[in-house]
Amino acid sequence: xxxxxxxxxxxxxxxxxxxxxxxxxxxxxxxxxxxxxxxxxxxxxxxxxxxxxxxxxxxxxxxxxxxxxxxxxxxxxxxxxxxxxxxxxxxxxxxxxxxxxxxxxxxxxxxxxxxxxxxxxxxxxxxxxxxxxxxxxxxxxxxxxxxxxxxxxxxxxxxxxxxxxxxxxxxxxxxxxxxxxxxxxxxxxxxxxxxxxxxxxxxxxxxxxxxxxxxxxxxxxxxxxxxxxxxxx
Amino acid sequence: xxxxxxxxxxxxxxxxxxxxxxxxxxxxxxxxxxxxxxxxxxxxxxxxxxxxxxxxxxxxxxxxxxxxxxxxxxxxxxxxxxxxxxxxxxxxxxxxxxxxxxxxxxxxxxxxxxxxxxxxxxxxxxxxxxxxxxxxxxxxxxxxxxxxxxxxxxxxxxxxxxxxxxxxxxxxxxxxxxxxxxxxxxxxxxxxxxxxxxxxxxxxxxxxxxxxxxxxxxxxxxxxxxxxxxxx
Numbered sequence: 001x002x003x004x005x006x007x008x009x010x011x012x013x014x015x016x017x018x019x020x021x022x023x024x025x026x027x028x029x030x031x032x033x034x035x036x037x038x039x040x041x042x043x044x045x046x047x048x049x050x051x052x053x054x055x056x057x058x059x060x061x062x063x064x065x066x067x068x069x070x071x072x073x074x075x076x077x078x079x080x081x082x083x084x085x086x087x088x089x090x091x092x093x094x095x096x097x098x099x100x101x102x103x104x105x106x107x108x109x110x111x112x113x114x115x116x117x118x119x120x121x122x123x124x125x126x127x128x129x130x131x132x133x134x135x136x137x138x139x140x141x142x143x144x145x146x147x148x149x150x151x152x153x154x155x156x157x158x159x160x161x162x163x164x165x166x167x168x169x170x171x172x173x174x175x176x177x178x179x180x181x182x183x184x185x186x187x188x189x190x191x192x193x194x195x196x197x198x199x200x201x202x203x204x205x206x207x208x209x210x211x212x213x214x215x216x217x218x219x220x221x222x223x224x225x226x227x228x229x230x231x232x233x
Numbered sequence: 234x235x236x237x238x239x240x241x242x243x244x245x246x247x248x249x250x251x252x253x254x255x256x257x258x259x260x261x262x263x264x265x266x267x268x269x270x271x272x273x274x275x276x277x278x279x280x281x282x283x284x285x286x287x288x289x290x291x292x293x294x295x296x297x298x299x300x301x302x303x304x305x306x307x308x309x310x311x312x313x314x315x316x317x318x319x320x321x322x323x324x325x326x327x328x329x330x331x332x333x334x335x336x337x338x339x340x341x342x343x344x345x346x347x348x349x350x351x352x353x354x355x356x357x358x359x360x361x362x363x364x365x366x367x368x369x370x371x372x373x374x375x376x377x378x379x380x381x382x383x384x385x386x387x388x389x390x391x392x393x394x395x396x397x398x399x400x401x402x403x404x405x406x407x408x409x410x411x412x413x414x415x416x417x418x419x420x421x422x423x424x425x426x427x428x429x430x431x432x433x434x435x436x437x438x439x440x441x442x443x444x445x446x447x448x449x450x451x452x453x454x455x456x457x458x459x460x461x462x463x464x465x
Contacts, residue, residue: 027281027282027300027302027318028281028300028304029297029298029300030281030297030298030299030300054358055356076358077358077359077360077361078358078359078360079356079357079358080354080356080357080358081358084356087356088355088356091355091356092355092356098356098357100357100358100359101359102359102360102361102362102363102364103280103318103322103359103360103361103364104318104322104325104326104361104363104364104368105363105364107317107318107319107321107322108319108322108326111319122326122367123367123368124326124363124364124367124368124397125363125367126367127395127397127398128363128394128395128396128397128398129394129395130359130363160298171298172296172298172299172315173279173281173282173283173298173299173300173315174298175282175315175316175317175318176281176282176317176318177317177318178317179317179318179319180317180318180319207317
Protein backbone atom coordinates (compact mmCIF):
# COMPACT_ATOMS: atom_id res chain seq x y z
CA UNK A 1 0.00 0.00 0.00
CA UNK A 2 1.30 3.40 -0.96
CA UNK A 3 1.67 5.62 2.06
CA UNK A 4 3.19 9.06 1.64
CA UNK A 5 2.32 10.24 5.10
CA UNK A 6 4.94 11.31 7.61
CA UNK A 7 4.45 11.52 11.35
CA UNK A 8 6.50 14.66 11.97
CA UNK A 9 7.83 17.78 10.28
CA UNK A 10 11.34 16.71 11.37
CA UNK A 11 11.10 13.77 8.94
CA UNK A 12 9.96 16.19 6.23
CA UNK A 13 13.17 18.23 6.42
CA UNK A 14 15.63 15.46 7.37
CA UNK A 15 17.12 15.30 3.87
CA UNK A 16 17.73 19.02 3.42
CA UNK A 17 21.45 19.57 2.75
CA UNK A 18 23.73 22.61 2.93
CA UNK A 19 23.38 24.75 -0.21
CA UNK A 20 19.94 23.34 -1.17
CA UNK A 21 17.42 25.39 -3.16
CA UNK A 22 13.95 25.39 -1.58
CA UNK A 23 10.62 26.54 -3.00
CA UNK A 24 8.71 27.87 -0.02
CA UNK A 25 4.96 28.05 -0.57
CA UNK A 26 2.41 30.57 0.61
CA UNK A 27 1.52 34.19 0.09
CA UNK A 28 1.25 35.79 3.50
CA UNK A 29 0.04 33.12 5.93
CA UNK A 30 -2.34 31.25 3.60
CA UNK A 31 -0.40 28.30 2.21
CA UNK A 32 2.76 28.96 4.25
CA UNK A 33 4.13 25.72 5.77
CA UNK A 34 4.94 27.33 9.10
CA UNK A 35 5.64 24.17 11.04
CA UNK A 36 7.89 22.58 8.42
CA UNK A 37 9.79 25.89 8.46
CA UNK A 38 10.25 25.69 12.22
CA UNK A 39 11.57 22.14 11.82
CA UNK A 40 13.91 23.28 9.06
CA UNK A 41 15.25 25.99 11.34
CA UNK A 42 16.17 23.39 13.96
CA UNK A 43 17.49 20.91 11.38
CA UNK A 44 20.56 23.06 10.83
CA UNK A 45 21.14 23.08 7.04
CA UNK A 46 22.92 26.25 5.91
CA UNK A 47 23.65 28.29 2.78
CA UNK A 48 20.08 27.77 1.61
CA UNK A 49 18.56 29.47 -1.41
CA UNK A 50 14.93 30.22 -0.63
CA UNK A 51 12.35 31.00 -3.30
CA UNK A 52 9.34 32.76 -1.79
CA UNK A 53 7.15 35.75 -2.61
CA UNK A 54 8.40 37.82 0.33
CA UNK A 55 11.02 37.70 3.06
CA UNK A 56 8.88 36.55 5.99
CA UNK A 57 8.39 38.69 9.06
CA UNK A 58 9.69 38.98 12.59
CA UNK A 59 11.90 36.18 13.90
CA UNK A 60 9.68 33.15 13.28
CA UNK A 61 9.11 31.00 10.16
CA UNK A 62 11.15 32.37 7.24
CA UNK A 63 12.14 35.40 9.31
CA UNK A 64 13.63 32.99 11.84
CA UNK A 65 15.55 31.03 9.24
CA UNK A 66 17.05 34.27 7.93
CA UNK A 67 17.67 35.55 11.46
CA UNK A 68 19.66 32.39 12.23
CA UNK A 69 21.89 32.96 9.21
CA UNK A 70 20.76 29.82 7.38
CA UNK A 71 19.83 31.62 4.16
CA UNK A 72 22.49 32.59 1.62
CA UNK A 73 20.16 33.81 -1.12
CA UNK A 74 16.53 34.87 -1.40
CA UNK A 75 14.68 34.85 -4.72
CA UNK A 76 11.55 36.94 -4.12
CA UNK A 77 9.19 39.50 -5.61
CA UNK A 78 8.41 41.60 -2.54
CA UNK A 79 10.90 41.41 0.35
CA UNK A 80 10.31 45.11 1.08
CA UNK A 81 7.72 44.87 3.88
CA UNK A 82 8.68 47.02 6.87
CA UNK A 83 8.16 43.98 9.14
CA UNK A 84 11.04 42.03 7.61
CA UNK A 85 13.71 43.18 10.08
CA UNK A 86 15.70 39.94 9.91
CA UNK A 87 16.03 40.12 6.17
CA UNK A 88 16.63 43.86 6.10
CA UNK A 89 19.54 43.62 8.54
CA UNK A 90 21.23 40.71 6.79
CA UNK A 91 20.68 42.22 3.36
CA UNK A 92 22.13 45.59 4.30
CA UNK A 93 25.18 43.88 5.81
CA UNK A 94 25.60 41.91 2.59
CA UNK A 95 25.03 38.59 4.34
CA UNK A 96 22.07 37.57 2.18
CA UNK A 97 21.99 37.83 -1.59
CA UNK A 98 18.73 39.01 -3.18
CA UNK A 99 17.29 38.30 -6.62
CA UNK A 100 14.19 40.39 -7.29
CA UNK A 101 11.73 38.80 -9.72
CA UNK A 102 8.37 40.27 -10.78
CA UNK A 103 5.65 38.23 -9.09
CA UNK A 104 4.10 36.90 -12.30
CA UNK A 105 7.52 36.02 -13.71
CA UNK A 106 8.38 34.21 -10.47
CA UNK A 107 5.20 32.10 -10.64
CA UNK A 108 5.75 31.39 -14.34
CA UNK A 109 9.43 30.44 -13.91
CA UNK A 110 8.35 27.87 -11.33
CA UNK A 111 5.48 26.67 -13.50
CA UNK A 112 7.86 26.35 -16.48
CA UNK A 113 10.24 24.19 -14.44
CA UNK A 114 7.40 21.88 -13.45
CA UNK A 115 6.17 21.67 -17.04
CA UNK A 116 9.56 20.72 -18.44
CA UNK A 117 10.18 24.03 -20.23
CA UNK A 118 13.57 25.71 -20.35
CA UNK A 119 12.01 29.13 -19.89
CA UNK A 120 9.88 31.65 -21.76
CA UNK A 121 9.84 35.10 -23.32
CA UNK A 122 7.80 37.81 -21.58
CA UNK A 123 7.48 41.57 -22.00
CA UNK A 124 7.45 42.05 -18.21
CA UNK A 125 10.67 43.80 -17.24
CA UNK A 126 11.85 44.68 -20.79
CA UNK A 127 13.41 48.14 -20.79
CA UNK A 128 13.68 48.23 -16.98
CA UNK A 129 16.59 47.47 -14.65
CA UNK A 130 15.14 43.98 -14.02
CA UNK A 131 15.41 43.25 -17.74
CA UNK A 132 18.95 44.59 -18.12
CA UNK A 133 21.42 42.05 -19.53
CA UNK A 134 18.78 39.45 -20.38
CA UNK A 135 18.43 37.92 -23.81
CA UNK A 136 15.73 39.84 -25.67
CA UNK A 137 13.77 39.43 -28.85
CA UNK A 138 11.02 41.26 -30.73
CA UNK A 139 7.90 39.09 -30.78
CA UNK A 140 4.70 40.38 -32.41
CA UNK A 141 6.23 43.85 -32.44
CA UNK A 142 6.98 43.83 -28.74
CA UNK A 143 10.30 43.56 -26.92
CA UNK A 144 10.38 40.44 -24.78
CA UNK A 145 13.05 39.08 -22.45
CA UNK A 146 13.99 35.48 -21.78
CA UNK A 147 13.36 34.13 -18.29
CA UNK A 148 14.79 30.77 -17.21
CA UNK A 149 12.77 28.02 -15.55
CA UNK A 150 13.35 27.85 -11.80
CA UNK A 151 13.99 24.32 -10.50
CA UNK A 152 14.59 23.39 -6.88
CA UNK A 153 15.76 20.54 -4.71
CA UNK A 154 12.82 20.82 -2.31
CA UNK A 155 9.34 22.33 -2.19
CA UNK A 156 7.50 22.82 1.08
CA UNK A 157 3.86 23.94 1.02
CA UNK A 158 0.77 23.92 3.18
CA UNK A 159 -2.61 22.63 2.01
CA UNK A 160 -5.96 22.23 3.72
CA UNK A 161 -6.58 18.51 3.24
CA UNK A 162 -4.34 15.74 1.99
CA UNK A 163 -4.47 11.95 1.68
CA UNK A 164 -1.86 9.16 1.83
CA UNK A 165 -1.51 9.27 -1.98
CA UNK A 166 -0.36 12.90 -1.82
CA UNK A 167 -3.51 14.45 -3.27
CA UNK A 168 -3.99 17.97 -1.94
CA UNK A 169 -6.93 20.30 -1.58
CA UNK A 170 -6.61 23.98 -0.64
CA UNK A 171 -9.19 26.37 0.73
CA UNK A 172 -9.69 30.07 -0.01
CA UNK A 173 -6.47 31.87 -1.03
CA UNK A 174 -4.08 29.02 -0.13
CA UNK A 175 -3.40 27.83 -3.65
CA UNK A 176 -1.19 30.78 -4.69
CA UNK A 177 2.40 29.61 -5.41
CA UNK A 178 1.80 26.14 -3.95
CA UNK A 179 0.24 24.58 -7.02
CA UNK A 180 3.21 25.34 -9.32
CA UNK A 181 5.79 24.77 -6.55
CA UNK A 182 4.63 21.18 -6.03
CA UNK A 183 5.50 20.49 -9.68
CA UNK A 184 8.98 22.04 -9.75
CA UNK A 185 11.10 20.34 -7.07
CA UNK A 186 12.78 16.96 -6.72
CA UNK A 187 11.30 16.39 -3.26
CA UNK A 188 7.92 17.82 -2.25
CA UNK A 189 6.28 17.82 1.17
CA UNK A 190 2.94 19.36 2.14
CA UNK A 191 1.81 20.04 5.67
CA UNK A 192 -1.96 19.77 5.90
CA UNK A 193 -4.66 20.71 8.40
CA UNK A 194 -6.33 17.40 7.94
CA UNK A 195 -5.21 14.03 6.69
CA UNK A 196 -8.24 12.31 5.14
CA UNK A 197 -8.78 8.74 3.93
CA UNK A 198 -8.27 8.05 0.22
CA UNK A 199 -11.45 9.20 -1.47
CA UNK A 200 -11.99 11.81 1.22
CA UNK A 201 -11.17 14.54 -1.29
CA UNK A 202 -13.61 14.55 -4.19
CA UNK A 203 -11.60 14.04 -7.40
CA UNK A 204 -13.05 17.32 -8.65
CA UNK A 205 -11.56 19.09 -5.66
CA UNK A 206 -8.00 17.75 -5.96
CA UNK A 207 -5.99 20.89 -6.77
CA UNK A 208 -2.57 19.20 -6.60
CA UNK A 209 -2.68 15.57 -7.84
CA UNK A 210 -0.61 13.17 -5.75
CA UNK A 211 1.85 12.48 -8.58
CA UNK A 212 3.59 15.75 -7.68
CA UNK A 213 3.82 15.12 -3.94
CA UNK A 214 6.32 12.92 -2.09
CA UNK A 215 5.03 13.29 1.44
CA UNK A 216 2.14 14.68 3.46
CA UNK A 217 2.28 15.54 7.15
CA UNK A 218 -0.68 16.53 9.30
CA UNK A 219 -0.05 19.46 11.63
CA UNK A 220 -2.06 21.29 14.25
CA UNK A 221 -2.35 24.97 13.64
CA UNK A 222 -1.49 27.51 16.27
CA UNK A 223 -4.53 28.30 18.47
CA UNK A 224 -4.57 31.95 17.46
CA UNK A 225 -4.68 30.96 13.82
CA UNK A 226 -7.50 28.50 14.44
CA UNK A 227 -9.50 31.16 16.22
CA UNK A 228 -9.63 33.44 13.21
CA UNK A 229 -10.37 30.58 10.86
CA UNK A 230 -13.21 29.15 12.88
CA UNK A 231 -14.86 32.50 13.35
CA UNK A 232 -14.63 33.13 9.64
CA UNK A 233 -16.33 29.96 8.58
CA UNK B 234 -9.17 74.01 -4.48
CA UNK B 235 -8.20 70.43 -5.20
CA UNK B 236 -9.45 66.93 -4.37
CA UNK B 237 -8.90 64.73 -1.33
CA UNK B 238 -7.55 61.20 -1.76
CA UNK B 239 -11.15 60.00 -1.56
CA UNK B 240 -12.06 62.52 -4.26
CA UNK B 241 -9.46 61.06 -6.63
CA UNK B 242 -10.75 57.53 -5.90
CA UNK B 243 -14.38 58.67 -6.39
CA UNK B 244 -13.56 60.15 -9.80
CA UNK B 245 -11.76 56.97 -10.95
CA UNK B 246 -14.66 54.80 -9.76
CA UNK B 247 -17.09 56.66 -12.05
CA UNK B 248 -14.85 55.80 -15.01
CA UNK B 249 -14.94 51.99 -14.64
CA UNK B 250 -17.61 50.49 -16.92
CA UNK B 251 -20.14 47.81 -16.02
CA UNK B 252 -18.69 44.31 -16.27
CA UNK B 253 -15.04 45.36 -16.13
CA UNK B 254 -12.31 43.30 -14.46
CA UNK B 255 -10.19 45.54 -12.28
CA UNK B 256 -7.04 45.23 -10.18
CA UNK B 257 -6.51 47.89 -7.52
CA UNK B 258 -3.06 48.74 -6.17
CA UNK B 259 -2.22 49.88 -2.66
CA UNK B 260 -2.97 53.41 -1.38
CA UNK B 261 -5.47 55.67 -3.17
CA UNK B 262 -6.38 52.83 -5.62
CA UNK B 263 -7.67 50.68 -2.72
CA UNK B 264 -10.27 53.38 -1.96
CA UNK B 265 -11.79 53.10 -5.45
CA UNK B 266 -13.88 50.02 -4.60
CA UNK B 267 -15.84 52.05 -2.04
CA UNK B 268 -17.15 54.50 -4.66
CA UNK B 269 -18.50 52.25 -7.43
CA UNK B 270 -21.99 53.57 -8.32
CA UNK B 271 -24.73 51.35 -6.85
CA UNK B 272 -25.93 48.65 -9.22
CA UNK B 273 -22.81 48.70 -11.41
CA UNK B 274 -21.26 45.22 -11.48
CA UNK B 275 -17.43 45.34 -11.38
CA UNK B 276 -15.13 42.39 -10.66
CA UNK B 277 -12.14 43.06 -8.44
CA UNK B 278 -9.05 40.91 -8.86
CA UNK B 279 -6.32 40.23 -6.31
CA UNK B 280 -2.91 38.93 -7.43
CA UNK B 281 -2.89 36.13 -4.86
CA UNK B 282 -5.72 34.33 -6.60
CA UNK B 283 -9.11 36.02 -6.16
CA UNK B 284 -11.63 37.32 -8.68
CA UNK B 285 -14.86 38.79 -7.36
CA UNK B 286 -13.30 40.07 -4.16
CA UNK B 287 -15.65 41.87 -1.76
CA UNK B 288 -15.00 44.44 0.97
CA UNK B 289 -12.58 43.95 3.88
CA UNK B 290 -13.78 41.40 6.45
CA UNK B 291 -15.55 42.79 9.52
CA UNK B 292 -13.60 42.36 12.77
CA UNK B 293 -14.42 38.93 14.22
CA UNK B 294 -15.40 37.59 10.81
CA UNK B 295 -11.93 37.23 9.29
CA UNK B 296 -10.97 34.02 7.57
CA UNK B 297 -7.28 33.27 8.13
CA UNK B 298 -6.99 31.70 4.68
CA UNK B 299 -8.50 34.64 2.82
CA UNK B 300 -6.36 37.73 2.37
CA UNK B 301 -5.79 40.18 -0.47
CA UNK B 302 -2.46 41.11 -2.06
CA UNK B 303 -1.99 43.75 0.67
CA UNK B 304 -2.32 40.96 3.31
CA UNK B 305 -5.65 42.31 4.61
CA UNK B 306 -8.51 39.93 5.46
CA UNK B 307 -11.15 40.24 2.76
CA UNK B 308 -14.48 38.71 1.72
CA UNK B 309 -15.81 37.08 -1.44
CA UNK B 310 -18.88 38.19 -3.38
CA UNK B 311 -21.33 35.68 -4.88
CA UNK B 312 -19.81 34.51 -8.17
CA UNK B 313 -16.24 34.87 -6.92
CA UNK B 314 -13.52 32.43 -7.95
CA UNK B 315 -10.24 31.29 -6.40
CA UNK B 316 -7.12 30.10 -8.23
CA UNK B 317 -3.36 29.77 -8.17
CA UNK B 318 -0.66 32.30 -9.09
CA UNK B 319 -0.05 31.13 -12.68
CA UNK B 320 -3.78 31.51 -13.41
CA UNK B 321 -3.92 34.84 -11.60
CA UNK B 322 -1.00 36.24 -13.55
CA UNK B 323 -2.35 34.83 -16.81
CA UNK B 324 -5.28 37.16 -16.18
CA UNK B 325 -2.83 40.05 -15.79
CA UNK B 326 -0.10 39.19 -18.28
CA UNK B 327 -2.48 37.73 -20.85
CA UNK B 328 -4.39 41.01 -21.10
CA UNK B 329 -7.62 39.77 -19.52
CA UNK B 330 -7.77 42.35 -16.74
CA UNK B 331 -9.37 45.51 -18.19
CA UNK B 332 -8.08 48.10 -15.73
CA UNK B 333 -5.17 48.35 -13.32
CA UNK B 334 -5.39 51.30 -10.95
CA UNK B 335 -1.90 51.98 -9.59
CA UNK B 336 -0.14 54.54 -7.46
CA UNK B 337 2.87 56.32 -8.94
CA UNK B 338 5.94 58.29 -7.95
CA UNK B 339 6.49 59.69 -11.45
CA UNK B 340 4.79 59.50 -14.85
CA UNK B 341 6.42 60.77 -18.05
CA UNK B 342 4.88 62.58 -21.01
CA UNK B 343 4.97 59.34 -23.00
CA UNK B 344 3.31 57.31 -20.24
CA UNK B 345 6.41 55.77 -18.65
CA UNK B 346 5.61 54.70 -15.10
CA UNK B 347 7.94 54.77 -12.08
CA UNK B 348 6.36 53.30 -8.97
CA UNK B 349 8.49 50.43 -7.67
CA UNK B 350 11.72 51.89 -6.31
CA UNK B 351 11.47 54.76 -3.87
CA UNK B 352 14.32 57.15 -3.15
CA UNK B 353 16.01 56.12 0.09
CA UNK B 354 14.47 52.65 0.22
CA UNK B 355 16.45 50.02 2.09
CA UNK B 356 15.19 46.91 0.36
CA UNK B 357 13.68 46.90 -3.13
CA UNK B 358 10.45 45.03 -3.86
CA UNK B 359 8.50 44.84 -7.11
CA UNK B 360 5.60 42.51 -6.28
CA UNK B 361 3.12 42.43 -9.15
CA UNK B 362 3.68 46.05 -10.23
CA UNK B 363 5.64 45.26 -13.42
CA UNK B 364 3.29 42.46 -14.47
CA UNK B 365 0.33 44.83 -14.14
CA UNK B 366 2.05 47.74 -15.89
CA UNK B 367 3.16 45.56 -18.82
CA UNK B 368 0.10 43.34 -19.09
CA UNK B 369 -3.03 45.37 -18.45
CA UNK B 370 -4.57 47.27 -21.37
CA UNK B 371 -5.75 50.28 -19.39
CA UNK B 372 -3.30 51.39 -16.73
CA UNK B 373 -4.79 54.18 -14.64
CA UNK B 374 -2.50 56.10 -12.33
CA UNK B 375 -3.81 57.80 -9.20
CA UNK B 376 -1.53 60.13 -7.28
CA UNK B 377 -1.17 63.59 -5.84
CA UNK B 378 -0.16 65.97 -8.60
CA UNK B 379 2.88 67.18 -6.65
CA UNK B 380 5.51 65.63 -4.37
CA UNK B 381 5.62 66.55 -0.65
CA UNK B 382 8.11 69.20 -1.67
CA UNK B 383 5.71 70.70 -4.21
CA UNK B 384 7.51 69.38 -7.31
CA UNK B 385 5.61 67.98 -10.30
CA UNK B 386 5.31 64.20 -10.58
CA UNK B 387 4.31 64.40 -14.24
CA UNK B 388 7.64 64.93 -15.99
CA UNK B 389 9.17 65.05 -19.45
CA UNK B 390 11.21 62.02 -18.41
CA UNK B 391 11.09 59.88 -15.27
CA UNK B 392 14.14 60.21 -13.02
CA UNK B 393 13.41 57.05 -10.96
CA UNK B 394 13.80 53.47 -12.24
CA UNK B 395 10.92 52.53 -14.56
CA UNK B 396 8.24 49.99 -13.75
CA UNK B 397 7.32 49.88 -17.44
CA UNK B 398 7.80 52.20 -20.39
CA UNK B 399 4.80 53.73 -22.25
CA UNK B 400 2.11 51.96 -20.25
CA UNK B 401 0.00 54.65 -18.55
CA UNK B 402 -3.26 55.56 -20.27
CA UNK B 403 -4.93 57.90 -17.77
CA UNK B 404 -3.64 59.98 -14.86
CA UNK B 405 -6.07 61.01 -12.11
CA UNK B 406 -4.66 63.47 -9.56
CA UNK B 407 -6.00 65.88 -6.97
CA UNK B 408 -5.77 68.56 -9.68
CA UNK B 409 -6.64 66.95 -12.99
CA UNK B 410 -7.61 64.07 -15.24
CA UNK B 411 -5.08 63.64 -18.04
CA UNK B 412 -5.09 61.18 -20.92
CA UNK B 413 -1.76 59.95 -22.29
CA UNK B 414 -1.75 59.65 -26.09
CA UNK B 415 0.89 59.31 -28.81
CA UNK B 416 0.22 62.99 -29.51
CA UNK B 417 1.08 63.92 -25.92
CA UNK B 418 -0.83 64.64 -22.72
CA UNK B 419 -4.46 65.70 -23.07
CA UNK B 420 -5.98 67.71 -20.22
CA UNK B 421 -9.58 66.50 -20.02
CA UNK B 422 -10.66 67.72 -16.57
CA UNK B 423 -9.42 69.99 -13.80
CA UNK B 424 -10.35 70.00 -10.11
CA UNK B 425 -13.07 72.39 -8.88
CA UNK B 426 -11.67 75.86 -8.37
CA UNK B 427 -8.65 75.31 -10.65
CA UNK B 428 -8.22 76.09 -14.33
CA UNK B 429 -6.02 74.70 -17.14
CA UNK B 430 -3.21 77.29 -16.71
CA UNK B 431 -2.91 76.42 -13.00
CA UNK B 432 -2.73 72.69 -13.79
CA UNK B 433 -0.13 73.40 -16.50
CA UNK B 434 1.98 75.41 -14.05
CA UNK B 435 2.28 72.25 -11.88
CA UNK B 436 3.02 69.91 -14.81
CA UNK B 437 6.39 69.73 -16.56
CA UNK B 438 5.40 68.56 -20.07
CA UNK B 439 3.00 70.65 -22.17
CA UNK B 440 -0.69 69.80 -21.77
CA UNK B 441 -3.01 69.89 -24.76
CA UNK B 442 -6.35 71.22 -23.59
CA UNK B 443 -9.13 69.25 -25.27
CA UNK B 444 -12.21 71.06 -26.52
CA UNK B 445 -14.78 70.37 -23.84
CA UNK B 446 -12.16 70.33 -21.08
CA UNK B 447 -14.22 70.76 -17.94
CA UNK B 448 -14.32 70.92 -14.18
CA UNK B 449 -14.39 67.49 -12.49
CA UNK B 450 -17.79 66.32 -11.30
CA UNK B 451 -16.93 65.29 -7.75
CA UNK B 452 -19.15 65.90 -4.65
CA UNK B 453 -18.20 68.91 -2.50
CA UNK B 454 -17.30 66.71 0.48
CA UNK B 455 -14.27 65.51 -1.49
CA UNK B 456 -13.05 69.03 -2.30
CA UNK B 457 -10.02 70.26 -0.39
CA UNK B 458 -9.63 73.84 0.77
CA UNK B 459 -6.80 75.88 -0.80
CA UNK B 460 -5.01 76.12 2.57
CA UNK B 461 -4.33 72.37 2.52
CA UNK B 462 -2.95 72.55 -0.99
CA UNK B 463 0.71 72.77 -1.94
CA UNK B 464 1.74 76.27 -2.91
CA UNK B 465 2.40 77.12 -6.51
